[in-house]
Amino acid sequence: xxxxxxxxxxxxxxxxxxxxxxxxxxxxxxxxxxxxxxxxxxxxxxxxxxxxxxxxxxxxxxxxxxxxxxxxxxxxxxxxxxxxxxxxxxxxxxxxxxxxxxxxxxxxxxxxxxxxxxxxxxxxxxxxxxxxxxxxxxxxxxxxxxxxxxxxxxxxxxxxxxxxxxxxxxxxxxxxxxxxxxxxxxxxxxxxxxxxxxxxxxxxxxxxxxxxxxxxxxxxxxxxxxxxxxxxxxxxxxxxxxxxxxxxxxxxxxxxxxxxxxxxxxxxxxxxxxxxxxxxxxxxxxxxxxxxxxxxxxxxxxxxxxxxxxxxxxxxxxxxxxxxxxxxxxxxxxxxxxxxxxx
Numbered sequence: 001x002x003x004x005x006x007x008x009x010x011x012x013x014x015x016x017x018x019x020x021x022x023x024x025x026x027x028x029x030x031x032x033x034x035x036x037x038x039x040x041x042x043x044x045x046x047x048x049x050x051x052x053x054x055x056x057x058x059x060x061x062x063x064x065x066x067x068x069x070x071x072x073x074x075x076x077x078x079x080x081x082x083x084x085x086x087x088x089x090x091x092x093x094x095x096x097x098x099x100x101x102x103x104x105x106x107x108x109x110x111x112x113x114x115x116x117x118x119x120x121x122x123x124x125x126x127x128x129x130x131x132x133x134x135x136x137x138x139x140x141x142x143x144x145x146x147x148x149x150x151x152x153x154x155x156x157x158x159x160x161x162x163x164x165x166x167x168x169x170x171x172x173x174x175x176x177x178x179x180x181x182x183x184x185x186x187x188x189x190x191x192x193x194x195x196x197x198x199x200x201x202x203x204x205x206x207x208x209x210x211x212x213x214x215x216x217x218x219x220x221x222x223x224x225x226x227x228x229x230x231x232x233x234x235x236x237x238x239x240x241x242x243x244x245x246x247x248x249x250x251x252x253x254x255x256x257x258x259x260x261x262x263x264x265x266x267x268x269x270x271x272x273x274x275x276x277x278x279x280x281x282x283x284x285x286x287x288x289x290x291x292x293x294x295x296x297x298x299x300x301x302x303x304x305x306x307x308x309x310x311x312x313x314x315x316x317x318x319x320x321x322x323x324x325x326x327x328x329x330x331x332x333x334x335x336x337x338x339x340x341x342x343x
Contacts, residue, residue: 017053017056017057019301020301022057022301022302022303022304023301023302023303023306024303025053025056025057025303026057026303026306026307027303028053029050029053029054029057029228030225030306030310032046032050033221033224033225034221034224034225036225040230040231043179043224043229043230043231044179044180044230044231045179047177047178047179047230048155050228050230051177051228053228054227054228055228057307059111063111068111068112068113068116068139069085069086069089069113069114069117070111070113070173071085071088071114071172071173071201071329072085072088072173072263072264072329072330073085073087073088073263073330074088074255074256074258074259074260074261074263074330075259075260075261075263075265076260076261077260077261079261081266084261086117088201088330089114089117089118089121089172090117090118090121092114092118092170092172092199092201093118093121093122093124095197095199095334096168096170096197096199096334097168097197098118098122098124098168099122099123099124100122100123100124101124101125102122102124102125102167102168103124103125103127103165103166103167104118104122104124104125104126104127104166104167104168104169104170105126105127105161105165105166105168105169105170105188105191105192106118106126106127106170106171106172107156107169107170107171107174107175107188107200108156108171108174108175108177111136111139112136112139112140112149112151114172115140115145115149116139116140116143116145116149118170119145119148119149120143120144120145124148124168125148125149126145126148126149127149127150127151127152127166136151137150137151156174156175156178156184156187156188157178157179157180157183157184157187158187159187159188159190159191161191162191163190163191164191164192164193164194165191165192165193166191166192166193166196167193167196168192168196168197168198168199169188169191169192169196169197169198169199170198170199170200171188171200171201171202172200172201173201173202173203173329173330174200175188175200175202176202176203176204176227176229176232176233177228177229177230178230179230179231181233181237181238181241182241182244182245185198185241185242185244185245185247186244186245186246188245189245189246189247189337192337193337194337194338194339194340195336195337195338195339196336196337197250197334197335197336197337198247198334198335198336198337199332199333199334199335200332200333201255201329201330201331201332202233202235202238202330202331202332202333203223203227203229203232203327203328203329203331204232204233204234204235204237204238204254204327204328204331205220205232205233205234205235205326205327206234206235206254206325206326206327206328207234207235207236208324208325208326209234209326209327210326216324216326218317219317219320219321219324219326219327220232220317220321220327221317222313222314222316222317222320223314223317223318223321223327225310225313225314226310226311226312226313226314226315226317226318227314232327235252235254235328235331238331238333239252239333242333242335246337246338247335247336247337248335248336248337248338249333249334249335250333250334250335250336251333251334252331252332252333252334253331253332253333254328254330254331254332255328255330255331255332256322256328256329256330257328262322262323263322263328263329263330264318264319264321264322264323267315267318267319268319269284269319284312284315287308288305288308288312291304291305291308292305292308
């Protein structure tokens with residue numbers, strides 16, 4: 001049910017934010033970030049507001065260009081982007097050993113595309129934990145999974161579930177929005193049943209990232225503002241936070257390293273693809289001017305072009321971060337909650 005047309009894109013811009021308030025929301029969102037004098041601690045302390053504003057402002061753009069699954073994937077030669085994304089989701093389900101009857105938690109994932117794919121693939125009941133989305137159950141109904149899948153609007157730093165509620169937990173490029181990895185993983189540990197598994201794809205800076213390199217810092221800042229992130233952690237920081245939270249790490253790897261096709265290829269302006277035309281340089285140029293025109297005539301709210309601009313910053317940062325191998329969107333880990341605290 002991805003939005004396909006220009007007028008659909010325009011009508012969805014701003015999400016739940018009143019159309020007259022979109023510009024002020026954009027301005028407030030921008031001020032959280034380094035590009036506009038923002039501070040990391042302020043982003044972390046106001047992460048709920050920042051992330052809510054981010055997804056209200058950008059979801060229509062994501063659906064328009066990317067479909068219902070807002071994430072990257074390692075890709076084989078000859079494999080389409082959509083095929084690689086589905087395989088990435090199936091891989092996660094297989095690593096978790098999902099089976100019919102399992103009660104699974106998806107810790108925040110856009111408009112629920114991966115949830116629906118994983119639920120159909122594994123025949124499991126999946127609950128999605130999100131900060132703010134009101135139309136997911138209708139999408140679940142259309143996909144035929146509304147009887148087994150539902151969503152809860154909540155903060156994944158303070159989950160409204162009893163201890164040991166779930167047979168498995170996963171996160172796809174979502175827990176990077178958390179202000180504190182340890183606090184987030186500790187809460188996931190709490191709601192997971194003993195002996196069961198948590199798997200995730202994390203957005204991380206790699207060991208090649210140099211915090212004293214101004215170009216590296218610029219790339220990091222572009223990704224943060226363009227993707228609603230309070231900070232981007234190093235892979236080893238995520239690994240250490242998992243262990244501190246009590247998890248036994250079964251295995252972990254940056255899956256971008258061995259991908260035959262670069263994960264950032266769909267965003268590379270030097271790459272052209274008919275199947276992913278809206279993500280190409282020409283497609284993005286058309287979208288940019290279309291949004292500009294729609295905003296000018298009043299179909300799109302004021303501030304829409306500003307959203308397009310920081311998404312362009314993100315695309316540039318992601319491509320450069322990938323090329324320089326200082327950033328990955330697919331640091332994968334599979335972790336187990338021990339059967340007892342002493343184990």
